[in-house]
Amino acid sequence: MFEKEVTDDDDVIAESKRVAELVKNDRVHEVALVVENFCKGYDSFAAVSMLSFGVHHGECFGLLGINGAGKTTTFEMLTGDKRKSFGNAYGFRKTLDKNRCEFLSNIGYCPQYDGVIEVFSGRQMLQLFSRLRGIPGRAAIDEADEWLNKMGLLESANAQCKNYSGGMKRRLSVAMAMIGDPPLLLLDEPTSGVDPVSRRQFWDVLNSVRDSGQSILLTSHSMDECEALCSRLGIMVNGQLQCLGGVQHLKSKFAQGYTLSLKLKLVNPDSPELQNLREEISDKFKPCVLKDIHQNVLQYQLLNITLGWDEVFKTMEGLKTSFENLIEDYSLNETGLEEVFLSFARKQHENKKENKGQS
Numbered sequence: 070m071f072e073k074e075v076t077d078d079d080d081v082i083a084e085s086k087r088v089a090e091l092v093k094n095d096r097v098h099e100v101a102l103v104v105e106n107f108c109k110g111y112d113s114f115a116a117v118s119m120l121s122f123g124v125h126h127g128e129c130f131g132l133l134g135i136n137g138a139g140k141t142t143t144f145e146m147l148t149g150d151k152r153k154s155f156g157n158a159y160g161f162r163k164t165l166d167k168n169r170c171e172f173l174s175n176i177g178y179c180p181q182y183d184g185v186i187e188v189f190s191g192r193q194m195l196q197l198f199s200r201l202r203g204i205p206g207r208a209a210i211d212e213a214d215e216w217l218n219k220m221g222l223l224e225s226a227n228a229q230c231k232n233y234s235g236g237m238k239r240r241l242s243v244a245m246a247m248i249g250d251p252p253l254l255l256l257d258e259p260t261s262g263v264d265p266v267s268r269r270q271f272w273d274v275l276n277s278v279r280d281s282g283q284s285i286l287l288t289s290h291s292m293d294e295c296e297a298l299c300s301r302l303g304i305m306v307n308g309q310l311q312c313l314g315g316v317q318h319l320k321s322k323f324a325q326g327y328t329l330s331l332k333l334k335l336v337n338p339d340s341p342e343l344q345n346l347r348e349e350i351s352d353k354f355k356p357c358v359l360k361d362i363h364q365n366v367l368q369y370q371l372l373n374i375t376l377g378w379d380e381v382f383k384t385m386e387g388l389k390t391s392f393e394n395l396i397e398d399y400s401l402n403e404t405g406l407e408e409v410f411l412s413f414a415r416k417q418h419e420n421k422k423e424n425k426g427q428s
């Protein structure tokens with residue numbers, strides 16, 4: 070059920086080998102966290118399969134993937150909330166299997182769903198977590214107030230958590246993970262439901278936490294957030310890593326050129342005029358790939374990196390005139406992380422369709 074040959078991506082293979090070397094040569098302390106061959110199965114379904122990666126000291130590593138890719142399951146295995154089927158994790162000279170309590174004592178965890186006690190105030194929650202982290206007496210009270218301030222919760226510090234909005238609960242959960250400065254933070258979608266202003270404040274906090282030497286493993290569905298925070302990213306598909314590397318590295322490896330989105334007027338997909346348009350685009354923007362057709366929108370990746378914006382716009386304006394009965398509008402973007410993510414996400418959907426077809 071757990072497949073070893075999961076991808077042909079050289080970076081993922083290299084990372085897996087590096088992890089194996091670190092474990093074999095007893096050098097896991099060189100990085101903050103090592104995840105080695107993590108697997109989780111439910112009956113015959115593999116939610117996570119042979120997942121291996123390391124998080125460096127002082128690094129923010131982003132784990133991306135569409136719903137159901139296996140990110141939360143990975144976090145839950147790391148925190149001991151879920152039993153692993155196979156694999157191990159190492160951090161701070163401790164091993165999840167052998168020294169579970171000491172391993173976990175180095176981790177601050179913000180789960181996907183807030184773990185607040187509804188009848189406690191935000192201040193009480195943070196004082197409790199401060200004490201749990203071993204901060205004594207008056208210092209625990211001061212630490213709680215410092216985090217309330219950092220997360221913009223000071224004004225509602227004495228309100229019961231049940232009266233907090235979703236975004237406020239989320240900010241409190243993040244503070245609960247960060248209080249006491251644990252060396253490793255596991256943050257599962259920490260800013261989902263958080264407003265854009267608070268989200269940027271949170272980015273500042275997280276960047277300063279990282280700059281102070283703490284390490285972070287983060288999941289997020291926001292590409293902006295990943296670009297702002299993460300030095301490296303891994304994209305998971307069906308429980309397996311499909312690519313791994315720095316944001317710029319992934320962009321230049323998987324997303325060169327431009328993304329062209331063409332919105333069509335209602336049209337028969339088999340119409341000769343549409344075929345003509347597709348041939349024209351293929352010819353004028355060689356090499357290019359039709360990446361997606363969805364609700365009258367064609368999405369192309371234009372791979373010719375020597376093309377200038379002016380050239381592409383000029384050609385598109387010409388096509389818009391020639392095919393005025395067909396093209397309603399178009400937009401052009403430099404291909405970014407979102408397109409890289411979407412191309413891997415499509416893979417998960419395609420696999421699901423194939424599996425359905427087989428069953």
Ligand SMILES: Nc1ncnc2c1ncn2[C@@H]1O[C@H](COP(=O)(O)OP(=O)(O)OP(=O)(O)O)[C@@H](O)[C@H]1O
Nearest residue numbers: 111114116134135136137138139140141142143181
């Ligand atoms: N207890 C369970 N029994 C069976 N399958 C489960 C169980 N828990 C999780 N799964 C499945 O494991 C897969 C991975 O789920 P997981 O929650 O890790 O995904 P995720 O990447 O965190 O998704 P999201 O972005 O929605 O949080 C999903 O297909 C999910 O349905």
